[in-house]
Amino acid sequence: MFVLSLLSPPKLLPPSNLTINPSLHNTSSPSTQTLKHPNFEPFKDRLIRLANQGHLHQAISTLDLMTQHGLSPDLVTYSVLLKSCIRTRQFDLGKLVHSKLSHSLLDPDSVLLNSLITLYSKSGDWVTANSIFNGMGEHRDMVSWSAMISCFAHNGMQSQSISTFFDMLEFGEYPNQFCLAAVMQACSNSKNAWIGKIIFGFVIKTGYFESDVCIGCALIDMFVKGCGDLGSAKKVFDIMRERNAVTWTLMITRYSQLGQPKDAVELFIDMVVSGFIPDRFTFSSTINACAELELLSLGQQLHSLVVKSRLTLDVCVGCSLVDMYVKCAVDGSMVNSRKVFDRMPNHNVMSWTATITGYVQSGGHDKEAIELYCRMIDGQVVPNHFTFSSLLKACGNLSDPAAGEQIYTNAVKHGLASVNCVGNSLISMYARSGRMEDARKAFDILFEKNLVSYNTIVDGYAKNLDSNEAFELFNEIEDTGIEVDAFTFASLLSGAASIGAVGKGEQIHARLMKAGFKSNQCISNSLISMYSKCGNIEAALQVFSEIEDHTVISWTSIVMGLAKHGFATRALKMFQEMLKTGIKPNEVTYIAVLSACSHVGMINEGWKHFNAMYKEHRISPRMEHYACMVDLLGRSGFLEEAIQFINSMPFMADALVWRTLLGACQVHGNTEVGKHAAKMIIKQEPNDPAAYILLSNLYASSGQWDEVVRIRKNMKERNLVKEAGCSWIETENRVYNFHVGDTSHPQAREIYEELDQLSLKIKELGYVPNTNFVLHDVEEKQKEQYLFQHSEKIAVAFGLISTSKSKPIRVFKNLRVCGDCHTAMKYISIATGREIVLRDSNRFHHFKGGACSCNDYW
Numbered sequence: 001m002f003v004l005s006l007l008s009p010p011k012l013l014p015p016s017n018l019t020i021n022p023s024l025h026n027t028s029s030p031s032t033q034t035l036k037h038p039n040f041e042p043f044k045d046r047l048i049r050l051a052n053q054g055h056l057h058q059a060i061s062t063l064d065l066m067t068q069h070g071l072s073p074d075l076v077t078y079s080v081l082l083k084s085c086i087r088t089r090q091f092d093l094g095k096l097v098h099s100k101l102s103h104s105l106l107d108p109d110s111v112l113l114n115s116l117i118t119l120y121s122k123s124g125d126w127v128t129a130n131s132i133f134n135g136m137g138e139h140r141d142m143v144s145w146s147a148m149i150s151c152f153a154h155n156g157m158q159s160q161s162i163s164t165f166f167d168m169l170e171f172g173e174y175p176n177q178f179c180l181a182a183v184m185q186a187c188s189n190s191k192n193a194w195i196g197k198i199i200f201g202f203v204i205k206t207g208y209f210e211s212d213v214c215i216g217c218a219l220i221d222m223f224v225k226g227c228g229d230l231g232s233a234k235k236v237f238d239i240m241r242e243r244n245a246v247t248w249t250l251m252i253t254r255y256s257q258l259g260q261p262k263d264a265v266e267l268f269i270d271m272v273v274s275g276f277i278p279d280r281f282t283f284s285s286t287i288n289a290c291a292e293l294e295l296l297s298l299g300q301q302l303h304s305l306v307v308k309s310r311l312t313l314d315v316c317v318g319c320s321l322v323d324m325y326v327k328c329a330v331d332g333s334m335v336n337s338r339k340v341f342d343r344m345p346n347h348n349v350m351s352w353t354a355t356i357t358g359y360v361q362s363g364g365h366d367k368e369a370i371e372l373y374c375r376m377i378d379g380q381v382v383p384n385h386f387t388f389s390s391l392l393k394a395c396g397n398l399s400d401p402a403a404g405e406q407i408y409t410n411a412v413k414h415g416l417a418s419v420n421c422v423g424n425s426l427i428s429m430y431a432r433s434g435r436m437e438d439a440r441k442a443f444d445i446l447f448e449k450n451l452v453s454y455n456t457i458v459d460g461y462a463k464n465l466d467s468n469e470a471f472e473l474f475n476e477i478e479d480t481g482i483e484v485d486a487f488t489f490a491s492l493l494s495g496a497a498s499i500g501a502v503g504k505g506e507q508i509h510a511r512l513m514k515a516g517f518k519s520n521q522c523i524s525n526s527l528i529s530m531y532s533k534c535g536n537i538e539a540a541l542q543v544f545s546e547i548e549d550h551t552v553i554s555w556t557s558i559v560m561g562l563a564k565h566g567f568a569t570r571a572l573k574m575f576q577e578m579l580k581t582g583i584k585p586n587e588v589t590y591i592a593v594l595s596a597c598s599h600v601g602m603i604n605e606g607w608k609h610f611n612a613m614y615k616e617h618r619i620s621p622r623m624e625h626y627a628c629m630v631d632l633l634g635r636s637g638f639l640e641e642a643i644q645f646i647n648s649m650p651f652m653a654d655a656l657v658w659r660t661l662l663g664a665c666q667v668h669g670n671t672e673v674g675k676h677a678a679k680m681i682i683k684q685e686p687n688d689p690a691a692y693i694l695l696s697n698l699y700a701s702s703g704q705w706d707e708v709v710r711i712r713k714n715m716k717e718r719n720l721v722k723e724a725g726c727s728w729i730e731t732e733n734r735v736y737n738f739h740v741g742d743t744s745h746p747q748a749r750e751i752y753e754e755l756d757q758l759s760l761k762i763k764e765l766g767y768v769p770n771t772n773f774v775l776h777d778v779e780e781k782q783k784e785q786y787l788f789q790h791s792e793k794i795a796v797a798f799g800l801i802s803t804s805k806s807k808p809i810r811v812f813k814n815l816r817v818c819g820d821c822h823t824a825m826k827y828i829s830i831a832t833g834r835e836i837v838l839r840d841s842n843r844f845h846h847f848k849g850g851a852c853s854c855n856d857y858w
Contacts, residue, residue, distance in 0.1 A: 489512045
């Protein structure tokens with residue numbers, strides 16, 4: 001009774017415009033007592049035959065014809081007509097039949113009334129269904145109760161469905177399998193799962209549990225949707241003595257949906273071996289599982305089965321195939337996906353959206369996604385919220401907020417702008433385009449913010465180097481009561497890493513441990529990356545050692561960290577350990593390995609690993625791998641060999657490769673090769689200021705000031721601005737920025753006094769200013785003054801007066817550290833007895849006791 005009191009339904013009144021005559025007398029009306037006309041049976045037989053064949057309009061016309069001939073159709077005739085309307089889902093015709101029944105002199109029996117309940121239930125009119133049910137009074141039978149319980153369950157009124165079930169028990173009816181299946185469906189959510197477990201005990205006693213397919217399916221869904229318990233759902237499936245294709249498909253679908261694609265594929269194979277024939281839903285779910293597992297070979301076999309089963313025209317299967325070919329494409333190709341799409345004879349919003357999303361997810365095909373969208377709207381297909389969400393992501397990838405705003409305007413016109421996924425994609429689009437002010441406005445106007453909304457804006461601030469806003473929003477999330485997830489912490493750790501704020505990173509580390517994310521694989525990988533990027537490689541190694549199950553991402557993160565810190569030997573040793581464990585390296589792993597070789601000039605080792613990429617692991621080198629090899633050869637002084645290597649590449653070298661060579665030319669003072677490299681960069685990216693600056697610096701270092709003036713004049717004409725050098729340091733959880741000759745800091749006087757003292761101390765130790773690194777045509781004395789106004793020296797001086805002597809001074813710079821600053825840092829580490837960790841745009845330098853971890857090779 002305690003359940004009844006909790007779940008009592010509201011009182012439901014029948015609609016005023018409906019005529020219902022549910023009194024269940026022993027049909028003794030005049031019409032049933034009249035002698036049958038000799039034409040009655042032929043008319044009736046014809047009507048029933050037409051109804052059973054699905055020709056309902058002709059059947060109803062025959063009904064009208066009978067009335068015109070003075071023949072009164074009986075209850076059986078109306079019952080057959082109603083059931084045919086329900087079976088063919090022609091509910092409007094069913095309501096027409098009901099209207100004709102209401103105007104007849106017949107008193108409907110329980111069979112007919114139960115059909116009417118089912119009719120209105122399936123048409124979504126639960127109010128009318130309930131009024132018919134209430135009007136039956138004491139004449140309700142088990143079919144009536146089951147129909148009404150099912151009605152509430154199918155119309156999203158789970159509480160009313162459950163309370164009606166308990167009313168039925170109180171009424172004295174003993175539930176059958178249809179009734180139990182319906183109430184179990186009502187319990188298939190987290191709110192009512194506890195009631196479902198109580199009813200489950202009752203189901204076991206009835207004996208229907210193992211033998212009835214409907215109850216088995218309802219129980220599977222109750223455990224999955226209500227409890228998230230796939231294990232118990234599988235036990236129900238295994239115990240069922242009778243299964244049909246629907247049961248198999250249900251279990252496969254739930255495995256696929258709840259992140260267990262491998263189990264879904266294995267169950268599909270068992271289903272086929274057991275002799276059951278998959279339908280379109282089975283294929284769709286299994287193909288989705290293949291997509292998640294990136295099993296292209298099996299996906300292609302399933303595609304063949306789809307063709308043999310003549311299901312290639314099905315939109316649902318087609319969308320799954322499009323998605324599978326996208327996710328399984330090794331090189332991000334959309335060729336196979338597009339073929340599937342083009343061969344579909346009919347396209348709906350699902351197929352268009354699946355293909356558009358495929359273009360966006362495959363990387364580098366964002367323009368094609370937008371072009372396909374234009375074709376879609378030209379074809380008068382109305383986009384849905386998923387379409388707009390994917391298109392805004394495409395605009396974010398292209399850093400094209402103008403196109404994104406046009407697409408968003410269309411979303412507004414269709415009334416979809418307020419849908420969360422559209423709003424979240426708009427935030428992401430602005431953030432990826434660097435327009436954080438607009439991203440924040442888009443976030444603020446969201447009617448209902450969810451965790452994805454907060455994660456998107458936090459990640460945007462983190463990637464745009466505004467960690468203070470990111471951390472403030474993190475506190476706001478906690479205040480709202482929304483439970484943060486691994487992605488939130490990963491974004492915050494990324495934000496801390498991007499600016500080298502190890503203090504903030506350590507705070508987040510403590511909070512995520514308190515939140516129970518210590519063992520999360522994604523978080524552990526983010527911690528490795530954060531600590532290594534913040535200059536604390538030992539902490540990164542500690543986190544790595546605590547991971548129980550290393551993935552390729554874990555190994556790659558630590559190899560990359562060691563490489564950036566110049567610990568090439570340890571990085572390559574880690575790589576060998578990874579191979580011994582059976583983990584297959586990916587493309588990023590090899591970028592880390594080749595970078596490690598480059599940072600210390602291990603040419604032979606670099607060639608060995610470059611050649612092993614394809615031979616041993618079938619990984620085709622990408623542009624980044626060629627750039628690493630150019631860097632390795634160029635740093636080592638083999639500039640001509642680097643040119644030959646570039647010319648031997650299987651595709652045209654991009655600006656990244658030539659920029660790498662130009663940087664090496666500056667190190668070695670090779671003006672001729674540098675001019676060629678700069679020419680190739682400017683040809684591909686005429687508005688890239690970096691090429692002009694590098695070439696200008698190359699001329700300046702060789703004293704060719706006329707060329708320097710010419711290049712800078714050219715830059716001015718093109719409105720190209722040099723990126724300003726900047727260094728920063730974190731103290732007491734606050735990040736301080738410094739530029740060349742910066743005097744804006746409140747402690748500027750103390751900083752420059754410290755710099756003057758340092759200058760005297762290190763000169764006494766043997767430091768001689770290297771004015772060749774002053775790329776200005778000024779007097780020698782002024783050049784020396786310029787050298788001590790470099791941003792990294794100012795940041796180090798501030799670190800000396802504001803941090804504990806027991807801690808290393810960690811400084812970060814957006815550009816490459818100059819040779820004079822590098823030499824000065826070694827002397828400063830002797831003079832102060834402090835370890836200095838400096839991260840520039842290329843790598844880390846650990847200065848200690850007068851030596852640098854790079855061994856003066858950078």
